[in-house]
Amino acid sequence: MIRAYLSVFKLRINTGLQYRAAALAGIGTQFFFGSIFIMIFMAFYANSTEAPPMSLSQVITYTWLKQAFLALIMLWIRDNELFQLITSGNIAYEMCRPSGIYGFWYAKLLAQRLSSALLRCFPILIVTVFLPAPYRLELPPDWLTFLLFLAVLTAGTLMVIAISMLIYISVFVTMSPGGSLLIFSIFGEFLSGMVVPVPLMPGWMQDIVYLLPFHWTADFPFRVFTGDISKLDALKGLAAQLAWLAALASFGHYTMNRALRRVVVQGG
Amino acid sequence: MRLYLKYMKMIMKSQMQYRASFLLLAFGQCLTPFTTFAGLYFMFERFGQLKGWSFYEVALCFAVTQMAFSFAEVFGRGFDVFSSLVVSGDFDRLLVRPRGTVLQVFGSRFEFARFGRLLLSVFLLIWAAGNIEVDWTFLKVTTLVLMVVSGVVIFLGIFILAASVSFWTVQGLEIANIFTDGGREMTQYPLNIYQKWVKRVFTFIIPFACFNYLPLLYILERDGAGGHPLYAMLPLAGFLFLAPCLLVWRVGVRHYRSTGS
Numbered sequence: 186m187i188r189a190y191l192s193v194f195k196l197r198i199n200t201g202l203q204y205r206a207a208a209l210a211g212i213g214t215q216f217f218f219g220s221i222f223i224m225i226f227m228a229f230y231a232n233s234t235e236a237p238p239m240s241l242s243q244v245i246t247y248t249w250l251k252q253a254f255l256a257l258i259m260l261w262i263r264d265n266e267l268f269q270l271i272t273s274g275n276i277a278y279e280m281c282r283p284s285g286i287y288g289f290w291y292a293k294l295l296a297q298r299l300s301s302a303l304l305r306c307f308p309i310l311i312v313t314v315f316l317p318a319p320y321r322l323e324l325p326p327d328w329l330t331f332l333l334f335l336a337v338l339t340a341g342t343l344m345v346i347a348i349s350m351l352i353y354i355s356v357f358v359t360m361s362p363g364g365s366l367l368i369f370s371i372f373g374e375f376l377s378g379m380v381v382p383v384p385l386m387p388g389w390m391q392d393i394v395y396l397l398p399f400h401w402t403a404d405f406p407f408r409v410f411t412g413d414i415s416k417l418d419a420l421k422g423l424a425a426q427l428a429w430l431a432a433l434a435s436f437g438h439y440t441m442n443r444a445l446r447r448v449v450v451q452g453g
Numbered sequence: 454m455r456l457y458l459k460y461m462k463m464i465m466k467s468q469m470q471y472r473a474s475f476l477l478l479a480f481g482q483c484l485t486p487f488t489t490f491a492g493l494y495f496m497f498e499r500f501g502q503l504k505g506w507s508f509y510e511v512a513l514c515f516a517v518t519q520m521a522f523s524f525a526e527v528f529g530r531g532f533d534v535f536s537s538l539v540v541s542g543d544f545d546r547l548l549v550r551p552r553g554t555v556l557q558v559f560g561s562r563f564e565f566a567r568f569g570r571l572l573l574s575v576f577l578l579i580w581a582a583g584n585i586e587v588d589w590t591f592l593k594v595t596t597l598v599l600m601v602v603s604g605v606v607i608f609l610g611i612f613i614l615a616a617s618v619s620f621w622t623v624q625g626l627e628i629a630n631i632f633t634d635g636g637r638e639m640t641q642y643p644l645n646i647y648q649k650w651v652k653r654v655f656t657f658i659i660p661f662a663c664f665n666y667l668p669l670l671y672i673l674e675r676d677g678a679g680g681h682p683l684y685a686m687l688p689l690a691g692f693l694f695l696a697p698c699l700l701v702w703r704v705g706v707r708h709y710r711s712t713g714s
Contacts, residue, residue: 218635364480
């Protein structure tokens with residue numbers, strides 16, 4: 186069973202790695218967006234009277250991490266093939282497979298994200314570490330923090346995929362992917378701190394954000410990286426992430442099975 | 454023009470087929486600028502000002518950009534998905550028809566769901582213009598309207614330019630996003646908060662500043678621009694940008710070789 190998932194995973198990674206030119210263009214775009222966001226933050230910080238809850242260099246590091254790991258954390262990344270399977274009725278073939286659809290799709294989506302992130306994150310991280318002062322990506326304070334970051338980023342990525350599985354499942358009901366994808370990605374993006382970093386939001390908004398799963402996917406790992414979150418809190422957060430992951434995955438599994446039972450395959 | 458309206462009606466009907474998804478989409482489209490605007494609001498709540506610009510001033514800037522962009526997107530979406538026409542070889546069909554290619558690509562797609570976004574930006578614009586401390590003279594209102602129109606034209610120009618690239622590369626280029634989405638993201642704020650190179654590129658090469666930042670200076674009577682009606686007429690310069698874009702498109706069409714699928 187696990188072997189089947191692993192081979193899907195490997196296959197996808199290999200296909201993903203072939204699009205190097207596209208990745209290069211993507212990297213250029215991400216550098217541009219990153220520097221625009223940073224300039225906007227710098228302009229806000231320029232005349233600030235009281236000390237904001239996040240230092241400028243932390244915000245800048247946060248922004249570069251966001252650009253580097255975009256492929257791992259953004260909800261709007263989609264696999265049109267899966268949408269087509271559902272809407273065209275070819276889902277029938279998938280249902281004939283010996284492995285469960287949930288795990289099979291999960292592995293496929295994970296591999297897609299990993300392959301495009303692997304291509305893109307290193308060039309961005311390496312270049313931004315060597316940028317001149319205000320634009321530089323500040324490395325984490327020590328190795329342990331870095332290892333913790335890797336752990337919580339992994340858990341965050343697994344959560345993103347569990348959430349995006351829910352989008353695919355919702356298409357069984359609406360039969361057209363645009364709407365649910367958009368709603369999920371807009372709210373998800375805002376609530377995970379991609380528009381404004383969570384510490385800069387007003388208190389009441391932060392209260393809402395901390396209730397929902399989204400901020401664990403991006404905001405939390407990035408703040409572990411900048412040292413904003415202590416090591417102990419990072420460990421506690423990891424536990425919370427795993428609990429959310431288990432809840433989201435089992436909910437997804439359950440709703441998917443229900444949706445599949447109701448599937449009516451049209452025509453040949 | 455009649456043909457254009459006909460294209461529009463056809464696509465409208467087809468998009469209404471999946472009603473639930475359409476409504477979700479319209480709602481979602483309306484939310485996109487809403488969340489970015491919420492972000493802007495939160496940042497102002499935290500910091501109070503942006504290099505001397507007040508909240509409503511930036512909100513006006515934001516609204517003009519959003520409105521121009523959503524207009525351009527509702528009507529010019531065909532250019533955005535143009536590369537798929539080239540890949541599949543379907544562009545051949547357009548070439549044999551007795552109409553201009555620009556018009557046909559224009560009519561090939563409308564995103565009516567994006568009206569949601571347009572609506573929100575109209576509301577924002579009126580709200581920001583009402584709250585700002587400006588004596589609205591006739592010339593200033595004209596300038597505001599011209600700003601939106603000129604913004605639409607510039608964004609359409611960029612859409613056409615980005616689509617023309619696929620005559621040569623077959624695939625569309627992700628890098629074009631810098632000028633479409635990136636341009637929108639950037640011009641939501643007054644251009645003078647950025648580094649010099651950004652300001653220069655987006656004033657002289659792509660005239661974003663002409664539809665947004667510079668005429669805004671006139672409306673707000675900032676930096677001594679109040680007395681110069683020349684600033685008020687700057688949005689017209691945006692129209693000049695369309696000429697080279699259409700030229701590139703023409704060269705592209707002539708260069709086009711079918712993929713022949």
